Amino acid sequence: MFEVSNERIDVEQLRKGIKNPKSGGVCIFEGWARNQNEGRTVRQLEYEVYEPLAALEGEKVIAEALQKFPFLEASCVHRSGLLEIGDCAVWVGVSSPHRDEAFKACRFIIDAIKIHLPIWKKEHYVDGDSGWVNCERCSNALSL
Amino acid sequence: MFEVSNERIDVEQLRKGIKNPKSGGVCIFEGWARNQNEGRTVRQLEYEVYEPLAALEGEKVIAEALQKFPFLEASCVHRSGLLEIGDCAVWVGVSSPHRDEAFKACRFIIDAIKIHLPIWKKEHYVDGDSGWVNCERCSNALSL
Amino acid sequence: MKKITVRYFAIFREHAGLNEETLELDARTALDVFELTQNRHGSIEPTGHCKVAINDEMADWSSAVSDGDTVLLFPPVAGG
Amino acid sequence: MKKITVRYFAIFREHAGLNEETLELDARTALDVFELTQNRHGSIEPTGHCKVAINDEMADWSSAVSDGDTVLLFPPVAGG
Numbered sequence: 001m002f003e004v005s006n007e008r009i010d011v012e013q014l015r016k017g018i019k020n021p022k023s024g025g026v027c028i029f030e031g032w033a034r035n036q037n038e039g040r041t042v043r044q045l046e047y048e049v050y051e052p053l054a055a056l057e058g059e060k061v062i063a064e065a066l067q068k069f070p071f072l073e074a075s076c077v078h079r080s081g082l083l084e085i086g087d088c089a090v091w092v093g094v095s096s097p098h099r100d101e102a103f104k105a106c107r108f109i110i111d112a113i114k115i116h117l118p119i120w121k122k123e124h125y126v127d128g129d130s131g132w133v134n135c136e137r138c139s140n141a142l143s144l
Numbered sequence: 145m146f147e148v149s150n151e152r153i154d155v156e157q158l159r160k161g162i163k164n165p166k167s168g169g170v171c172i173f174e175g176w177a178r179n180q181n182e183g184r185t186v187r188q189l190e191y192e193v194y195e196p197l198a199a200l201e202g203e204k205v206i207a208e209a210l211q212k213f214p215f216l217e218a219s220c221v222h223r224s225g226l227l228e229i230g231d232c233a234v235w236v237g238v239s240s241p242h243r244d245e246a247f248k249a250c251r252f253i254i255d256a257i258k259i260h261l262p263i264w265k266k267e268h269y270v271d272g273d274s275g276w277v278n279c280e281r282c283s284n285a286l287s288l
Numbered sequence: 289m290k291k292i293t294v295r296y297f298a299i300f301r302e303h304a305g306l307n308e309e310t311l312e313l314d315a316r317t318a319l320d321v322f323e324l325t326q327n328r329h330g331s332i333e334p335t336g337h338c339k340v341a342i343n344d345e346m347a348d349w350s351s352a353v354s355d356g357d358t359v360l361l362f363p364p365v366a367g368g
Numbered sequence: 369m370k371k372i373t374v375r376y377f378a379i380f381r382e383h384a385g386l387n388e389e390t391l392e393l394d395a396r397t398a399l400d401v402f403e404l405t406q407n408r409h410g411s412i413e414p415t416g417h418c419k420v421a422i423n424d425e426m427a428d429w430s431s432a433v434s435d436g437d438t439v440l441l442f443p444p445v446a447g448g
Contacts, residue, residue: 019230021229029246048297053341053360099448132363
C-alpha cells in the first residue's frame with residue numbers, strides 16, 4: 001500500500017496496518033523534517049508531489065521489494081505540502097517472519113522512493129531564502 | 145537508553161523519546177511475538193531476563209553502536225514476562241541526520257542484543273507443550 | 289508541427305511561471321520538447337538528473353512524442 | 369574447597385528445581401563449577417552456547433573462581 005497524504009502522517013495507524021500474527025520482525029523507517037541541510041538552518045519543508053505518477057511508482061517499488069525480499073506486510077505514506085521541523089515526511093513499514101527481510105525490504109523501499117518518485121522538496125531557510133533540493137544545476141544558470 | 149520492562153511496551157512514548165530537531169532519518173525495529181516457530185503453533189511467549197546484567201550489557205551494545213555508526217538518539221526496551229501473539233517483545237529506535245547510520249545502528253543493536261543479553265525465551269504451544277528456544281542441546285540429553 | 293501540452297513541476301514551474309501550456313512544436317522526441325521549452329523551465333542539463341513522462345507514464349528522453357501528447361518535465365526528484 | 373553460590377537460569381533453573389544454592393566445591397575455574405553442577409542443570413555442552421557470569425560480570429569459562437563468589441550459569445540466550 002502506497003499513499004500520498006496532505007495531512008499529518010498517523011504513525012500509530014500505519015503500524016497497526018502491518019500487523020500479522022505470523023510477523024516476528026518489523027522494520028520501520030521514518031524521514032523527519034530536520035532543521036539543517038548543507039550548513040543552512042531550515043525553518044520549514046515543502047513537498048510537491050505529482051500524485052498520479054507517485055502513487056503508481058510507489059506501488060511498483062513495493063512490488064519489487066516483495067519480489068526481492070519476501071515479506072508479509074508493507075506500507076508507505078509520503079507527505080505533500082508544508083511541514084514543520086520534526087514532522088514525519090515519509091513512513092515505510094515492513095513486517096515479516098524474520099528480521100533480515102524486514103530490514104532489507106524497508107531499506108530498499110525508501111532508497112527506491114527517493115530515486116524514482118516524482119516528488120520535490122523545497123527548503124525554507126530561517127534567513128527567508130528558499131531552495132529546491134538537488135536542483136543546483138537546474139534553472140539557476142538561466143535564472144531570470 | 146536500555147530498559148527491561150514487565151509491562152506492555154509503549155511504542156508511541158519511545159518514538160517521541162528519540163526526537164531531535166537535527167534528525168532526518170529514523171529506523172525502528174520491533175520484535176513481535178509470532179504464532180509460529182519451526183513448524184509449531186505458538187500460543188504465548190515468556191521471556192526470562194536477568195535484569196542487572198541485561199541492563200548493563202544493553203547499555204554496552206548501544207554505546208558500541210554509537211562508536212561504529214554515529215547517531216543522535218537511540219533507545220531500546222526489552223520485555224520480560226508473558227506475551228500474547230502480536231505483542232511487542234523488543235523495540236529498538238535510532239534517529240540520526242541521515243538514514244544510513246540509522247539503519248546500520250538499529251540493525252547492529254538488535255543483532256547484538258540477541259547474542260549478548262542474558263534473556264531467554266520460552267514458547268508455549270497450542271498443544272500444551274512448551275520449550276526454551278535455542279536449548280535443544282541443553283538439559284534435554286540428561287532430562288529427568 | 290505537433291500540438292503538445294507541456295507541464296512544468298517544482299523549480300521548472302516556478303521558473304516558467306505557469307503549470308502548463310499547449311504549444312505547437314517541431315518535436316520528434318521528449319528531448320526535443322525539453323530543448324524547445326528551455327527558455328521556460330530554464331534548465332540546461334536534462335539527462336541524468338531530470339526525468340520525463342508522457343501522458344502519465346515515465347518515459348526516456350529518446351521516446352517519441354505524438355500530436356496531442358502531454359509531456360511532463362520533472363526536475364531532479366528529492367523524496368523522503 | 370571453596371564456598372560458591374551457583375545461580376541457575378531458564379531451563380537450567382527448571383532442571384535443577386531451584387534458583388540458587390551455595391555449595392562447597394573443589395573448583396578452580398567457572399568451567400569446573402559448570403561440570404561439578406552438571407547433575408543439577410543437566411547440560412552436557414557448556415562452551416559455545418552457554419555463558420557464565422561471576423558476581424554479575426560476564427566471564428569466560430576459564431575465569432578463576434574464588435571463595436565466596438556467585439557463579440551465574442546461563443543457557444543459550446534468545447532475546448528479541
